Amino acid sequence: MxxxxxxxxxxxxxxxxxxxxxxxGKSRTKNNSxxxxxxxxxxxxxxxxxxxxxxxxxxxxxxxxxxxxxxxxxxxxxxxxxxxxxxxxxxxxxxxxxxxxxxxxxxxxxxxxxxxxxxxxxxxxxxxxxxxxxxxxxxxxxxxxxxxxxxxxxxxxxxxxxxxxxxxxxxxxxxxxxxxxxxxxxxxxxxxxxxxxxxxxxxxxxxxxxxxxxxxxxxSTASGALIAAATVARADVVPFVASWFGKTINTDDTENPEHDVKANRYWVLGLGIVAVLISMGAQDVVVALTIAYDILVGGLLVAILGGLVWKRGTGIAAAWSMAVGSVLTLALLIAYATGIIPSEDGVYANDPIYWGLGASLLVYVVVSLLTPPTEPEVREAWDRRVAGAVTEELPLEVHAVASH
Incomplete structure (x- = not known):
């Protein structure tokens, strides 16, 4: 044979x-936990x-x-x-x-x-x-x-x-x-x-x-990533975007936990299909990982660490920091990969992540100083959440900045 x-x-x-x-395992899953x-x-x-x-x-x-x-x-x-x-x-x-x-x-x-x-x-x-x-x-x-x-x-x-x-x-x-x-x-x-x-x-x-x-x-890695992405999309991104239009979306169905799990499964399925389509176009797994992690770190690192260690940081500053860091990192990756910026390393070039981090940090500090400080009750709720002492839902400003 x-x-x-x-x-x-x-x-x-x-x-x-x-x-x-x-x-x-599906038969043993009764709630979101x-x-x-x-x-x-x-x-x-x-x-x-x-x-x-x-x-x-x-x-x-x-x-x-x-x-x-x-x-x-x-x-x-x-x-x-x-x-x-x-x-x-x-x-x-x-x-x-x-x-x-x-x-x-x-x-x-x-x-x-x-x-x-x-x-x-x-x-x-x-x-x-x-x-x-x-x-x-x-x-x-x-x-x-x-x-x-x-x-x-x-x-x-x-x-x-x-x-x-x-x-x-x-x-x-x-x-x-x-x-x-x-x-x-x-x-x-x-x-x-x-x-x-x-x-x-x-x-x-x-x-x-x-x-x-x-x-x-x-x-094993993909399953964890998909569940995490589905959690952020459903619990953070959708309510945050809905708030722009004056709508409030409650993603926790406490009366019917199994219905809540079903909704999360649909999000995992949808994002899984998107991931499969993206992976079909990726020719090198390390290239794909490099792009993903460059965007992750260039966009989120400063905002997350800033929210943890700098009390003067604001939610608006975190949002702008994430946007600028992500966009600049991605733009530079494209420029290096396509040869717009000549480099033998192409997408493996080290510069995009450092420029992205630098821009993200600068924007976070400047916008934080130019915008009103975070309201005391929001700051208190955030500090309690970081300390693991809060379970109630936080204001969208905090919840959207650091979902985990």
Whole structure:
């Protein structure tokens, strides 16, 4: 039987199993707490698993191996900054002749930790580490923990796991550089390296499991991101936009919790379709991740941190800061990607995020100083919310600025 057929069959069986588990989980979901944050009842082991699952995704698993193929060991830095896990290491290193065999057959730069570029490494930490700190999908997983102690222990464990996975992914890609030297990454892209390793190096069946694992990594991250996006869209964006037209929308159906869950599922479905359409046009998973995180950090970081640490900051300033930072970052990304601004790095250029952050900070400070201070009752409600002592609905000015 053809080995590729067996591998594909394993992936199909995995997907069918996931659909079955999803249907089973649907019957156990009774309210928004169950649907969005697992009822806030996860213990140390399950919490560690769910936190580790939401971080490693397509960029970590497939993209990380591709970076290792292109840059060597320094390709780990993107994945170290955002996380990933150990998967193919034993099989691929054997095929490449071990570390000594690899070292003898590649340039010395492939074993240099800064081979990808010091500035690029710094930018990875600015974009991805800070991006994770403010990401709605990550915070939503944090709230699944039963206690703060579980959250701290699980977060530390998942973080160590992610760092180790970053190193492993780079080593796998580096080994593939030796074992499969003829992959045309210029024509096909770096993302094909993972599939080539699973297809041509791993034993029949094991390759299918590895492909299914890549799908699992993508699905676990995508599910968290979609639920987070649906939460923000339904609970924050829609009421905020409606307020421009003098309308008030209450998104919490306390009388019928199951109806509330159903509405959230529709939002997840709609945004999922949009995400699929976008992903079909994306040729490189790391490019897609770079664009997304650049916009996230360039637009939201200053507003979120400003709301947490600067009492003089205002909601209007946060809104303008987010708008200016996001638009400028996106405009510069387009300019670099299309060659309007000449650069060998293209969309990977470091400048867009720094200009976006700088503009966002300047606008936040200036507009805050030019607008009236936040009303005392709004400030008090915000301080209580940050301290975890408030459950009532906040004014739209606060609620729209920091949904999590």
């Amino acid at each position: 053809d080995s590729s057929f067996i591998n594909i069959a394993i992936v199909v069986v995995y997907l069918l199993a996931m659909l079955a588990f999803g249907w089973w 169950d649907f969005l944050v697992a009822g806030r009842r996860l213990g140390p082991m399950l919490y560690t698993g769910t936190m580790a699952a939401v971080v490693p995704g397509g960029a970590s698993t497939v993209g990380g191996v591709g970076l290792g193929y292109k840059f060597g060991i320094s390709g780990m830095w993107l994945v170290v900054a955002i996380g990933s896990g150990v998967l193919l290491l034993p099989f691929v290193l054997n095929a490449a002749g071990g570390l000594d065999g690899i070292r003898a057959r590649v340039d010395a730069s492939f074993f240099q930790l800064d081979g990808i570029g010091v500035q690029t490494i710094i930018t990875y930490f600015v974009v991805y580490t800070l991006g994770l700190l403010i990401g709605q999908d990550i915070w939503q997983r944090v709230f699944t923990a039963k206690t703060p102690k579980v959250a701290r222990w699980g977060g530390a464990t998942a973080g160590i796991y992610c760092v180790l996975y970053g190193v492993a992914g780079a080593l796998i890609g580096l080994a593939a550089r030796v074992a499969l030297p003829n992959i045309d990454v210029k024509a096909l892209g770096k993302d094909v390296v993972y599939a080539e390793v699973a297809t041509h190096i791993l034993p029949i069946g094991i390759g299918g499991l590895v492909m299914a694992a890549a799908v699992a990594a993508m699905m």
